[in-house]
Amino acid sequence: xxxxxxxxxxxxxxxxxxxxxxxxxxxxxxxxxxxxxxxxxxxxxxxxxxxxxxxxxxxxxxxxxxxxxxxxxxxxxxxxxxxxxxxxxxxxxxxxxxxxxxxxxxxxxxxxxxxxxxxxxxxxxxxxxxxxxxxxxxxxxxxxxxxxxxxxxxxxxxxxxxxxxxxxxxxxxxxxxxxxxxxxxxxxxxxxxxxxxxxxxxxxxxxxxxxxxxxxxxxxxxxxxxxxxxxxxxxxxxxxxxxxxxxxxxxxxxxxxxxxxxxxxxxxxxxxxxxxxxxxxxxxxxxxxxxxxxxxxxxxxxxxxxxxxxxxxxxxxxxxxxxxxxxxxxxxxxxxxxx
Amino acid sequence: xxxxxxxxxxxxxxxxxxxxxxxxxxxxxxxxxxxxxxxxxxxxxxxxxxxxxxxxxxxxxxxxxxxxxxxxxxxxxxxxxxxxxxxxxxxxxxxxxxxxxxxxxxxxxxxxxxxxxxxxxxxxxxxxxxxxxxxxxxxxxxxxxxxxxxxxxxxxxxxxxxxxxxxxxxxxxxxxxxxxxxxxxxxxxxxxxxxxxxxxxxxxxxxxxxxxxxxxxxxxxxxxxxxxxxxxxxxxxxxxxxxxxxxxxxxxxxxxxxxxxxxxxxxxxxxxxxxxxxxxxxxxxxxxxxxxxxxxxxxxxxxxxxxxxxxxxxxxxxxxxxxxxxxxxxxxxxxxxxxxxxxxxxxxxxxxxxxxxxxxxxxxxxxxxxxxxxxxxxxxxxxxxxxxxxxxxxxxxxxxxxxxxxxxxxxxxxxxxxxxxxxxxxxxxxxxxxxxxxxxxxxxxxxxxxxxxxxxxxxxxxxxxxxx
Numbered sequence: 001x002x003x004x005x006x007x008x009x010x011x012x013x014x015x016x017x018x019x020x021x022x023x024x025x026x027x028x029x030x031x032x033x034x035x036x037x038x039x040x041x042x043x044x045x046x047x048x049x050x051x052x053x054x055x056x057x058x059x060x061x062x063x064x065x066x067x068x069x070x071x072x073x074x075x076x077x078x079x080x081x082x083x084x085x086x087x088x089x090x091x092x093x094x095x096x097x098x099x100x101x102x103x104x105x106x107x108x109x110x111x112x113x114x115x116x117x118x119x120x121x122x123x124x125x126x127x128x129x130x131x132x133x134x135x136x137x138x139x140x141x142x143x144x145x146x147x148x149x150x151x152x153x154x155x156x157x158x159x160x161x162x163x164x165x166x167x168x169x170x171x172x173x174x175x176x177x178x179x180x181x182x183x184x185x186x187x188x189x190x191x192x193x194x195x196x197x198x199x200x201x202x203x204x205x206x207x208x209x210x211x212x213x214x215x216x217x218x219x220x221x222x223x224x225x226x227x228x229x230x231x232x233x234x235x236x237x238x239x240x241x242x243x244x245x246x247x248x249x250x251x252x253x254x255x256x257x258x259x260x261x262x263x264x265x266x267x268x269x270x271x272x273x274x275x276x277x278x279x280x281x282x283x284x285x286x287x288x289x290x291x292x293x294x295x296x297x298x299x300x301x302x303x304x305x306x307x308x309x310x311x312x313x314x315x316x317x318x319x320x321x322x323x324x325x326x327x328x329x330x331x332x333x334x335x336x337x338x339x
Numbered sequence: 340x341x342x343x344x345x346x347x348x349x350x351x352x353x354x355x356x357x358x359x360x361x362x363x364x365x366x367x368x369x370x371x372x373x374x375x376x377x378x379x380x381x382x383x384x385x386x387x388x389x390x391x392x393x394x395x396x397x398x399x400x401x402x403x404x405x406x407x408x409x410x411x412x413x414x415x416x417x418x419x420x421x422x423x424x425x426x427x428x429x430x431x432x433x434x435x436x437x438x439x440x441x442x443x444x445x446x447x448x449x450x451x452x453x454x455x456x457x458x459x460x461x462x463x464x465x466x467x468x469x470x471x472x473x474x475x476x477x478x479x480x481x482x483x484x485x486x487x488x489x490x491x492x493x494x495x496x497x498x499x500x501x502x503x504x505x506x507x508x509x510x511x512x513x514x515x516x517x518x519x520x521x522x523x524x525x526x527x528x529x530x531x532x533x534x535x536x537x538x539x540x541x542x543x544x545x546x547x548x549x550x551x552x553x554x555x556x557x558x559x560x561x562x563x564x565x566x567x568x569x570x571x572x573x574x575x576x577x578x579x580x581x582x583x584x585x586x587x588x589x590x591x592x593x594x595x596x597x598x599x600x601x602x603x604x605x606x607x608x609x610x611x612x613x614x615x616x617x618x619x620x621x622x623x624x625x626x627x628x629x630x631x632x633x634x635x636x637x638x639x640x641x642x643x644x645x646x647x648x649x650x651x652x653x654x655x656x657x658x659x660x661x662x663x664x665x666x667x668x669x670x671x672x673x674x675x676x677x678x679x680x681x682x683x684x685x686x687x688x689x690x691x692x693x694x695x696x697x698x699x700x701x702x703x704x705x706x707x708x709x710x711x712x713x714x715x716x717x718x719x720x721x722x723x724x725x726x727x728x729x730x731x732x733x734x735x736x737x738x739x740x741x742x743x744x745x746x747x748x749x750x751x752x753x754x755x756x757x758x759x760x761x762x763x764x765x766x767x768x769x770x771x772x773x774x775x776x777x778x779x780x781x782x783x784x785x786x787x788x789x790x791x792x793x794x795x796x797x798x799x800x801x802x803x804x805x806x807x
């Protein structure tokens with residue numbers, strides 16, 4: 001009995017030992033700094049010391065720009081320096097939000113802001129719906145014992161690893177009117193070329209499709225984790241009760257996947273509202289303003305037209321929208337936890 | 340064990356600190372007080388050949404403290420090879436002026452003005468910069484007049500409108516910089532396609548060719564040679580202005596406000612909209628350009644375009660990319676009811692008032708703007724010089740003499756309205772507004788009336804803002 005309880009020597013490979021050695025040295029070195037510090041300020045306050053670097057980075061690169069942006073939104077002029085920017089109160093916000101008919105961007109003082117807002121709303125509805133449906137279907141398929149499941153999981157996730165700019169450049173090459181791969185194929189089979197990125201409807205479709213293609217893997221992975229967390233016993237119980245596959249999905253999978261779905265929905269919504277880099281490279285907001293989204297409007301207003309005040313005011317409006325979405329996620333999550 | 344770790348860590352830290360420390364260089368104070376400032380002591384000793392070393396007799400007197408070399412910073416952007424050409428000229432300047440070094444900070448053109456604005460406002464502007472939006476920094480430039488050898492004579496070498504574009508308010512005499520090159524908008528044609536179609540190039544047989552005649556001829560050529568596109572114009576308000584002024588558009592009123600809605604403006608806008616409806620122009624340029632500048636040069640280079648409205652800055656690129664693949668040429672700007680004009684433009688070398696070395700900056704400007712140096716710069720970069728004496732005298736270019744001479748001739752034809760528009764402080768707003776609103780009309784988002792109304796409103800607001 002005693003022999004059985006004796007700890008067995010753990011086999012340590014040469015490579016892992018070599019890899020760990022520098023870390024051990026570093027940790028040993030850290031002791032010489034941290035132990036005296038801990039004695040000085042006490043163990044309770046050590047947490048602040050560890051958070052400090054990140055807090056500084058957050059403060060300088062996120063919090064401070066946010067405060068500056070807030071102030072910029074209430075100033076005007078072309079100068080960057082705050083001291084040279086006259087305070088104009090809510091003028092920028094008033095101008096942004098003034099419309100004779102809110103359903104017709106042409107009647108708005110800042111018509112491009114409203115075009116951007118409408119385009120973003122269309123994009124969000126289309127992209128998030130398609131993303132969630134396709135991610136769910138893919139996750140359900142990948143959760144089944146299909147042949148090559150690992151390969152398919154990797155394949156669906158692969159586009160997530162690509163930079164949005166790379167994705168946009170690849171698809172731009174595929175969809176170009178003159179020299180695009182897709183149009184070359186259409187011509188080769190005797191069909192007419194299609195202006196995929198030069199006609200409003202097509203451009204909006206492709207912007208959504210490419211966005212879904214590039215991000216779907218991420219959401220599929222989250223949903224897959226959610227699906228795998230559902231206990232198998234629940235399905236067995238449902239099966240014993242005579243439930244068919246659809247009934248199992250409706251009564252077991254869907255309700256138990258709802259918390260994960262909520263996270264996916266809110267994350268997808270926030271990402272969709274922030275859409276910029278991919279579309280900037282793919283269409284630059286065109287044709288006309290068909291794919292001009294709210295973040296690109298802010299970018300153009302600030303950096304092309306140097307209207308920093310208006311750009312900052314539009315950022316504030318966007319921040320409020322994102323805040324509402326985030327609070328919505330928190331409320332939903334807490335309700336689900338409570339239930 | 341801990342002690343061993345501690346010793347190893349300390350040794351490693353010491354090694355890292357040694358490795359990261361700057362290489363030991365003799366501090367200026369370490370130099371003997373009698374040492375003359377040899378070129379080898381300059382930051383870039385390899386750039387100066389030994390023969391350039393000042394003779395002992397040229398060195399400062401032993402009683403005088405050796406002056407450290409003044410370093411001037413010049414912000415620069417490149418369209419082609421002008422960075423290399425400028426560097427070679429600066430090396431020569433440094434050789435002739437051992438006390439001055441010039442460092443070039445090259446940035447991408449699209450970021451140039453934003454970077455510069457941040458630096459100017461932060462008080463860390465470079466000593467000189469090559470810009471195109473000269474009005475943006477008016478009031479921040481260095482007036483070189485009091486440092487120049489002969490300012491009045493120097494000023495006479497440049498177009499008064501160009502010199503005025505640097506100035507702010509009532510200033511009529513300040514000398515703040517000069518154009519490194521002058522550009523003129525104008526069209527190019529693919530002569531090979533005309534020859535293949537058996538249609539004469541209209542400007543070969545007639546002095547004044549109208550827009551309608553050019554478009555008609557280009558359409559026939561495109562049809563005969565199965566070329567995808569007959570005509571194209573770059574997506575920018577700047578390119579639109581020349582044709583519209585020829586068609587009698589007037590933008591700036593005597594009260595210094597803007598008037599957009601004129602028959603000339605509508606005529607030109609409808610002409611470009613019509614090209615899209617007739618599908619004789621590439622959709623990618625105006626319809627697909629999104630929110631930025633777009634050029635049709637790729638279509639021309641690839642032989643897919645008969646008539647291309649762009650400008651003299653394309654010559655170097657065409658010379659390199661097209662070469663002898665087909666016969667291309669620049670032709671005079673088409674005529675309208677009010678004449679024929681292109682638009683002036685170009686890059687300008689400006690000096691900033693925040694410089695700590697105004698004398699050296701002025702010396703460099705005088706050097707770079709001298710006839711011999713500017714002539715060499717223009718010839719090697721295939722640029723049209725902005726200096727009147729050189730433009731009049733002409734430049735012997737190593738290649739592309741035909742298009743360059745055509746554009747040189749176009750300078751004399753530029754309308755005063757074209758200069759006024761180009762160098763107006765609100766020109767960049769009108770440029771982008773026309774570009775973006777006209778694109779919206781082309782893709783059917785708004786009507787031409789709505790576009791004109793939007794542009795007019797925007798310009799009225801900008802004028803009101805500028806008056807405050």
